[in-house]
């Protein structure tokens with residue numbers, strides 16, 4: 001069986017080697033890049049299963065790189081876990097908005113990072129094996145191709161936005177708290193802050209455009225997917 005390949009983007013050699021050592025010990029294949037330019041090239045050529053991306057990089061910084069990777073057709077489905085410094089909290093929100101899947105704050109324990117990697121990979125695997133398509137109020141959600149279609153047009157979402165939409169749409173009309181959304185859309189582990197759910201929902205609505213009303217805010221509680229039965233009558 002081919003090994004799961006992880007691209008580590010980190011300019012500090014010591015940290016990069018520490019990561020390589022720990023990842024290889026867990027059975028992963030590691031590809032390293034010490035700068036953004038090389039990272040882009042390797043992300044395209046090596047087609048890794050996941051990218052660990054340090055935000056502090058020379059020349060092209062991590063966020064810029066994240067933006068590019070999440071926009072390019074070839075790389076936009078590769079999950080990204082960001083490595084951030086404590087002082088970069090604002091960057092975390094930006095990164096998540098750009099489509100990064102999770103983050104770990106430096107200094108981190110390799111064990112924690114390994115857990116996050118496993119969780120993200122498992123989430124992706126579950127998503128692709130669930131395999132079905134549902135259409136609600138004209139919005140089609142394809143969980144095999146990660147595609148969302150509305151009015152004949154594809155709406156391109158990040159992994160997390162897609163997960164939230166897919167999760168809410170399982171039970172139209174049912175209200176979910178931010179905690180439940182985190183648990184449901186992220187499966188195991190609450191690695192992100194409450195407000196990140198709001199950030200993602202905001203971005204999701206913006207992308208949905210005319211279908212934005214399908215994600216309803218329930219004040220004081222959370223969010224729900226529009227229920228056709230109750231309000232279209």
Ligand code: CA
Pocket residue numbers: 010011012054055056057
């Ligand atoms: Ca760095």
